Amino acid sequence: MARNVLVVGELEAGGIDSTTAELLGAASRLADGGDVAVTLLGARSAEAAAGAFEAGAARAFVSSDAGYDEFRPDQWAEAVREAVGQSSADVVLMAQSSAGRDLGPRLAFGLDTAVGMDCIALEDDAGTLKVTRPCYGGNANATYSFATAPAIATVRAKSQDPLPPREGASGELVELPAAGDSRTQITGRELAVAEGLQLQDAPIVVSGGRGLGGPEGFGVVEELAATIGTDKAAVGASRAACDLGWYPVSQQVGLTGKVVTPDLYVAIAISGASQHMAGCSGSKTIVAVNRDPDANIFKASRWGIVGDYKEVVPALIEALKE
Amino acid sequence: MHFVVCAKQIPDPETPPSAFRIDASTNAVVPAPGIAPVLSQFDAIAAEAALRIKEASEDVKITVVSMGQESAQAAIKQVLAMGADEGLLLDDPAFLGGDSYTTARVLSTAVQKLGDVDAVFCGRQAADWDMGQVGLGIATLLGWPAAIIAKDVQVTDGRMSATRVMADGFESVDMPLPAVVTVSNELGDPRYPKLQQIMRAARKTVTSWSAADLDLDPSTVGEAGSRLKLERLFIPEVGGEVELIDGDTAQEKAEGLVAKLREAKIL
Ligand SMILES: Cc1cc2nc3c(=O)[nH]c(=O)nc-3n(C[C@H](O)[C@H](O)[C@H](O)COP(=O)(O)OP(=O)(O)OC[C@H]3O[C@@H](n4cnc5c(N)ncnc54)[C@H](O)[C@@H]3O)c2cc1C
Numbered sequence: 001m002a003r004n005v006l007v008v009g010e011l012e013a014g015g016i017d018s019t020t021a022e023l024l025g026a027a028s029r030l031a032d033g034g035d036v037a038v039t040l041l042g043a044r045s046a047e048a049a050a051g052a053f054e055a056g057a058a059r060a061f062v063s064s065d066a067g068y069d070e071f072r073p074d075q076w077a078e079a080v081r082e083a084v085g086q087s088s089a090d091v092v093l094m095a096q097s098s099a100g101r102d103l104g105p106r107l108a109f110g111l112d113t114a115v116g117m118d119c120i121a122l123e124d125d126a127g128t129l130k131v132t133r134p135c136y137g138g139n140a141n142a143t144y145s146f147a148t149a150p151a152i153a154t155v156r157a158k159s160q161d162p163l164p165p166r167e168g169a170s171g172e173l174v175e176l177p178a179a180g181d182s183r184t185q186i187t188g189r190e191l192a193v194a195e196g197l198q199l200q201d202a203p204i205v206v207s208g209g210r211g212l213g214g215p216e217g218f219g220v221v222e223e224l225a226a227t228i229g230t231d232k233a234a235v236g237a238s239r240a241a242c243d244l245g246w247y248p249v250s251q252q253v254g255l256t257g258k259v260v261t262p263d264l265y266v267a268i269a270i271s272g273a274s275q276h277m278a279g280c281s282g283s284k285t286i287v288a289v290n291r292d293p294d295a296n297i298f299k300a301s302r303w304g305i306v307g308d309y310k311e312v313v314p315a316l317i318e319a320l321k322e
Numbered sequence: 323m324h325f326v327v328c329a330k331q332i333p334d335p336e337t338p339p340s341a342f343r344i345d346a347s348t349n350a351v352v353p354a355p356g357i358a359p360v361l362s363q364f365d366a367i368a369a370e371a372a373l374r375i376k377e378a379s380e381d382v383k384i385t386v387v388s389m390g391q392e393s394a395q396a397a398i399k400q401v402l403a404m405g406a407d408e409g410l411l412l413d414d415p416a417f418l419g420g421d422s423y424t425t426a427r428v429l430s431t432a433v434q435k436l437g438d439v440d441a442v443f444c445g446r447q448a449a450d451w452d453m454g455q456v457g458l459g460i461a462t463l464l465g466w467p468a469a470i471i472a473k474d475v476q477v478t479d480g481r482m483s484a485t486r487v488m489a490d491g492f493e494s495v496d497m498p499l500p501a502v503v504t505v506s507n508e509l510g511d512p513r514y515p516k517l518q519q520i521m522r523a524a525r526k527t528v529t530s531w532s533a534a535d536l537d538l539d540p541s542t543v544g545e546a547g548s549r550l551k552l553e554r555l556f557i558p559e560v561g562g563e564v565e566l567i568d569g570d571t572a573q574e575k576a577e578g579l580v581a582k583l584r585e586a587k588i589l
C-alpha cells in the first residue's frame with residue numbers, strides 16, 4: 001500500500017548523518033510508491049538536502065534558520081508538525097538519538113497519535129505497518145501496529161540499510177518557517193566524549209565491567225584497546241562501572257547507554273545482564289573474559305576465556321604483540 | 323510547592339534471563355516464581371531527585387502517584403518510606419492493558435485534579451516496556467515544558483533547571499514551572515529508607531481514585547483507548563554455542579584466543 005513517509009533528518013559536519021541515510025532507505029522501502037520526504041533544520045540544511053535526495057528523499061522540508069542549530073525539542077516539534085501536515089505523512093521516522101527520544105513522544109502526543117520508541121524492525125504486513133522493538137531490558141521483543149495516524153517510530157541506528165546513493169538525484173525544496181519561541185532555555189553544554197575513535201564507529205569495542213574491581217582496571221582495558229590499535233578499538237563500560245564512577249558515562253554500553261554494532265566486542269569482567277547485551281548484541285562477534293564459567297555473557301559469546309582478567313588481559317596484550 | 327513523583331510497579335528487571343518467560347497466548351510476561359515485583363528503578367531515582375529538593379527548601383510536599391492494581395501499593399509505600407508525603411493509587415479495571423498514551427492520559431488527569439502541582443518527576447523510562455515517553459506525554463497533554471534524562475534537577479524561584487545526559491555530553495536547561503522532568507540513574511543512588519520510616523509509611527493511608535473519580539470515559543483509557551496495539555511479544559533468539567578456550571595458563575588461553583581471532587580474520 002502506498003504511503004507517504006517523512007524522515008526527521010539530523011545533520012553532521014558535511015551533510016546528513018548516517019542514520020538519516022538509513023532512515024531514508026527504510027522510508028523508500030515502506031513508501032511503496034508513496035512520497036518520501038525529509039525535514040532538515042538549521043543553518044546548513046539547504047546544502048544537506050542534496051545528500052538527502054541522493055539517499056532517497058524526493059522532497060526536503062528545510063529551514064536554514066540558525067535558531068534550529070541548537071536542538072530545542074519544542075521548536076523542532078513545531079517544524080516537524082508543519083512538515084507532517086504539508087507532506088500528508090502516514091508514517092514519520094526519526095532516530096532513537098538524543099533528539100529523537102525527545103521529539104518522538106512530543107510529536108505523537110501533539111498530533112494525537114502514537115510513537116514506538118527504539119524500533120529495530122519496520123515492516124509492511126499486508127498493508128499494515130508493524131514495528132518491532134526490544135523491551136524488558138532486552139529480554140523480549142514486541143511487535144506493534146498503530147490504531148491512529150500518522151504512525152511514528154524512533155529507529156535504532158544501524159538497524160536499517162541505506163539505499164545505494166542515487167548520484168546526482170535531485171528533489172523539491174520546501175521552506176519551513178523559522179524557529180518559533182521556546183520555553184526551554186539552554187544554559188550550558190559540556191562535551192564529554194572520548195578523544196579519537198568514537199564508540200559507535202569503532203570496528204572493535206573493548207568493554208570493562210564491575211569485575212575490574214576499580215578504575216585502575218580500566219587502565220589494563222585501555223592498554224588492550226591501544227595494542228589492537230587506536231584507529232580500530234574504542235573502550236566501553238558497563239553501567240555498573242559507570243555508576244561507580246570508574247569510567248565516563250559517555251562510554252556506557254547498553255539499554256540506557258550507547259548501542260554498538262562492531263565486528264568484535266570484547267567484554268571483560270562483565271556479567272552480561274540483558275540490559276548490557278541490549279547495547280552490544282548486534283556485534284558480529286562477541287568474546288568474553290570472565291572468572292565465572294556460568295556468566296551470562298558466555299551465552300552470547302563466540303569465544304570465551306574463563307579466568308581472572310588481571311592475568312588474562314596482560315597475556316592477551318602479549319599475545320597480540322607477537 | 324507541590325511535587326508529584328510518578329512511580330510504576332514492574333516485574334523485577336534483574337530477573338535472570340533464564341527465569342524470564344512469556345505467555346504467547348496472552349502476549350504477557352509470566353511473573354517469575356519467587357521474584358516479587360519492584361518499584362521501577364528510575365522512579366526511585368526520580369523520587370530521590372524530588373526529595374533532595376525537598377530537603378534543601380522549605381514547604382515542599384511530595385505526592386507519589388501510581389497507576390496500577392492493588393499490589394502497586396508496595397511501590398507507593400516505598401516512595402513514602404523514602405520521604406514522600408502522600409500516596410495516590412489510580413486503580414480501575416478500565417486502566418488495564420493501556421499504552422503510553424492512556425497511561426499519560428490517566429496520570430495527567432490526576433495531576434490536574436490534584437490542582438496545585440508545580441512539578442512532575444518521572445523516571446526516564448519504565449524498566450518493563452522501556453518506552454520512555456510517559457513523562458513527555460504528561461507534559462504535552464498538560465501543555466507544560468519538559469526536560470528528559472536529567473542527572474541533576476533544581477527548582478527555585480518558579481523555575482526548574484536540569485542537567486541532561488546527552489549522547490555526546492551534558493546539557494543544562496532552564497524552564498518555567500509547572501514543568502515535567504524525567505530522571506536517569508546518573509543522578510545517583512536512591513536513598514534507603516530507615517526501618518522507622520518504613521513502619522511509618524506502612525501505616526499511611528493511600529488515596530485511591532478510579533476512572534469515575536477522574537471523570538475519564540472508560541473507552542479512552544486502558545486497552546480500549548490504546549493507540550499502539552501489541553501484536554506479539556516474544557523472546558529473541560541469541561547466537562550459537564560459545565567455545566571456551568582451553569589452556570593450563572592464562573598465556574596459553576590468550577594465545578589460543580588470539581589465534582582463533584586471527585584465523586577468522588577478525589584481527
Ligand atoms: C532499567 C535498567 C537499565 C540498565 N541499563 C544498563 C545499561 O545501559 N548498560 C549496562 O551495562 N547495564 C545496565 N543495567 C544494569 C545491568 O542490569 C547490570 O546490573 C550491569 O550491566 C552489571 O554490570 P557488570 O556486568 O559490569 O557487573 P556485574 O553484574 O557485577 O558483573 C561483574 C562480572 O565480573 C566478573 N568478575 C569479577 N571479578 C573478575 C575478575 N577478576 N576477572 C574476570 N571476571 C571477573 C564476575 O564473574 C561478573 O560476571 C541496567 C539495569 C536496569 C534495571
Ligand SMILES: Nc1ncnc2c1ncn2[C@@H]1O[C@H](COP(=O)(O)O)[C@@H](O)[C@H]1O
Nearest residue numbers: 328329389444445447448453454455456
Ligand atoms: N503506571 C504508571 N504509574 C505511574 N507512573 C508511571 C506509570 N507508567 C509510567 N510511569 C512514569 O513514566 C515514566 C516513563 O514510563 P514509560 O514511558 O512507560 O517508559 C516512568 O518511569 C514513571 O515515572
